[in-house]
Amino acid sequence: xAFTINSLDHLVLTVANIGVTVDFxxxxxxxxxxxxxxxxxxxxxxxxxxxxxxGHEIKPGALHPACGASDFCFLTSAPLEEVxxxxxxxxxxxxxxxxxxxxxxxxxxxxFVRDPDKNLIQISSY
Numbered sequence: 001x002a003f004t005i006n007s008l009d010h011l012v013l014t015v016a017n018i019g020v021t022v023d024f025x026x027x028x029x030x031x032x033x034x035x036x037x038x039x040x041x042x043x044x045x046x047x048x049x050x051x052x053x054x055g056h057e058i059k060p061g062a063l064h065p066a067c068g069a070s071d072f073c074f075l076t077s078a079p080l081e082e083v084x085x086x087x088x089x090x091x092x093x094x095x096x097x098x099x100x101x102x103x104x105x106x107x108x109x110x111x112f113v114r115d116p117d118k119n120l121i122q123i124s125s126y
Contacts, residue, residue: 068118
């Protein structure tokens with residue numbers, strides 16, 4: 001192989017309503033709203049989720065962008081019991097968990113919720 005991938009910088013999420021998505025990711029998941037080249041993005045640690053409004057996708061992009069088609073895992077250093085308590089206070093439905101799963105670095109404990117577009121969000125701790 002000629003090169004190695006070192007990390008994920010950002011991903012792009014197609015959403016039905018950018019404002020509703022920003023509220024969920026900032027208020028529930030504690031991400032920071034930033035603006036990059038006039039586009040809203042959600043920053044956390046050294047990564048970001050760039051947002052695009054359904055029907056107004058940035059080119060080039062995914063061949064079939066869709067709301068609710070994503071499934072991703074966020075890592076937290078907080079005890080999952082704290083996360084569950086916070087999600088309950090925010091009235092966010094927990095679909096599953098805490099349960100044991102297997103991530104990129106081995107066994108982890110996870111809970112699963114959905115964002116406003118119904119993307120599956122896994123919140124995990126090793």
